[in-house]
Amino acid sequence: MHGRHSHHLARTSLKSPIEQKGSEMIDQTHQSTTMQAITMKRAGSADRLTLSEVPTPVPDPGDLLVRIHAATVTRGDVVMRKMPKxxxxxxxxxxxxxxxxxxxxxxESLGSRAEGYTVGDRVFGTTSGLRQGSYAEYIAVPANGMVVSIPEGVGFGEAAPVPVGAMAAFDFLCLGGAGERSRVLINGASGSVGTFAVQIAKHLGSHVTGVAGSSNVELVAALGADDVIDYTKDDPVNSGRIFDVIFDAVGKTSEKQMNHLLAEGGRFVTTKARRRETRKSLLAVRDLLASGAITPVVDRTYALAEVTEAHRHVEQGHKRGNILIRIDG
Ligand SMILES: NC(=O)c1ccc[n+]([C@@H]2O[C@H](COP(=O)([O-])OP(=O)(O)OC[C@H]3O[C@@H](n4cnc5c(N)ncnc54)[C@H](OP(=O)(O)O)[C@@H]3O)[C@@H](O)[C@H]2O)c1
Known part of the structure; x- marks a missing residue:
């Protein structure tokens, strides 16, 4: 059984009882030596994801030990799940x-040399390069790594889906040169990367055309797109329009296919390309979140024990925005 099925802009989201009571009430109860986590011994189908009791990580001197309240299931999580070691x-x-x-x-606690944070700080980030992922009650993360503070007034459920989708959208739109009055086409505007890309391109002052299926046309328009092409009715390849930036957020087209829609000097960018995460981008999307320029779209919310179902949903390739995992313990 899974959680909320209707998509929504996640303004009202996961606030833990501790968070609701205010920072002076931060729970300092001693933490157990084991925690609940989803584990997977070998690559394969979603059934391999198992709820387990594992040792709670012990932070290295430069680490923060974070009590996780929300995680997500991204497309990348599905790709990695299937990939042999x-x-x-x-x-x-x-x-x-x-x-x-x-x-x-x-x-929850800090290593002896971890700087910049105190117990009770609310943080979010990615687990890239770390030995443990986020489907767990606790994680140890380097304080100087891909972690930043959650802006005031933003819930855990709003912060958790931001790093992967919004950083990719931000980096690729910058690479494409999107800016004031650019004509930007966003293919796959209803996915995680796409929903952030529409909001970020509008924030940059671009004229945005989003491409989405019939059931998501309204959503993409509500996110601020000036025009929406329904790909089930019109092939964007034949749109006859000209763009300064074409961003394929869902990686379904090629530059060769889209070239004729590019203005002179225009650029095609795609999520098929590899990119490196940077702290600079994480801070940029944190600012966008803090100012209200971006708000994640949440399709469904699942409990930690329901991760298998969440993966099956994401695998179908039709999620709207983001999938949350609640880890409230
Ligand atoms: N390179 C990087 O650094 C990087 C970073 C992040 C993500 N990615 C990659 O970027 C891709 C997108 O990720 P995501 O999380 O945004 O994907 P996603 O949320 O799973 O995308 C699903 C959305 O795409 C739409 N869609 C599917 N086929 C479409 C088509 N032919 N034309 C237009 N829209 C279509 C679906 O709408 P319908 O239901 O209407 O079809 C659905 O709303 C993934 O391949 C991911 O691995 C790469």
Whole structure:
């Protein structure tokens, strides 16, 4: 059984009882030596994801120990789940037993040399390069790594889906040169990357045309797109319009196919390309979240024990925006 099925802009989201009571009430109850986590021993189908009791991580001197309140299931999580460890290593990925890329939570304790945070700080980030993922009650993350504070007034459920989708949208739109009055086409405007891309391109002052299926046309218009092409009725390849930036957020087209829609000097960018996460981008999307320029679209919310179902949903390739995992313990 899964949680809320209607999509919504996640303004009202996961606030833990601790968070609701205010920072002076931060729970300092001693933490147990084991925690609940989703583990996966070998690559394969979603059934391999198992709820387990595992040792709680012990932070290194430069680490924060974070009590996770919300995680997500991204497309990347599904790709990694299916990837044999050997292949993952070839791609420079660190295979791990506990999957999950995004998290939002509260600093529970700090290593002796961790700087910039105190117990009770609310933080969010990615687990790229770490030995453990975010489908767990706790994670140890380097204080100087891909972690930043959650802006005031933003809930865990709003912060958790931001890093992967919004950073990709931000980086690729910048790479494409989107800005004031650029004509921007966003293919796959209803996915995680796409819904952030529409909002970010509008924030940059661009004229945005989103491409989405019939059931998502309204959503993409509500996010601020000036025009929406329904790809089930009109092939964007034949739109006859001209764009300064074409961003394929869902990686379904090629530059060769779209070239004739580009203005002189225009650029085609796609999520099929590899990119490197930077702290600079994480801080940029944190600012966009703080100012209200971006609000994540949440399709469904699941409990930690329901991760298998969440993966099955994401795998179908039709999620709207983001999928949340609640880890309230
Ligand atoms: N390179 C990077 O650094 C990077 C970073 C993040 C993500 N990615 C990649 O970016 C891709 C997108 O990720 P995501 O999380 O945004 O995907 P997603 O949320 O799973 O995308 C699903 C959405 O795409 C729409 N869609 C599917 N086929 C479409 C088509 N032919 N034309 C237009 N829309 C279509 C679906 O709408 P309908 O239901 O209407 O079809 C659905 O709303 C993934 O391949 C992911 O691995 C890459």
């Amino acid at each position: 050997l292949v993952a290593r070839l791609f420079g990925e660190r295979p791990r037993t506990i999957p999950g890329y995004e998290y939002a939570g509260v600093v």
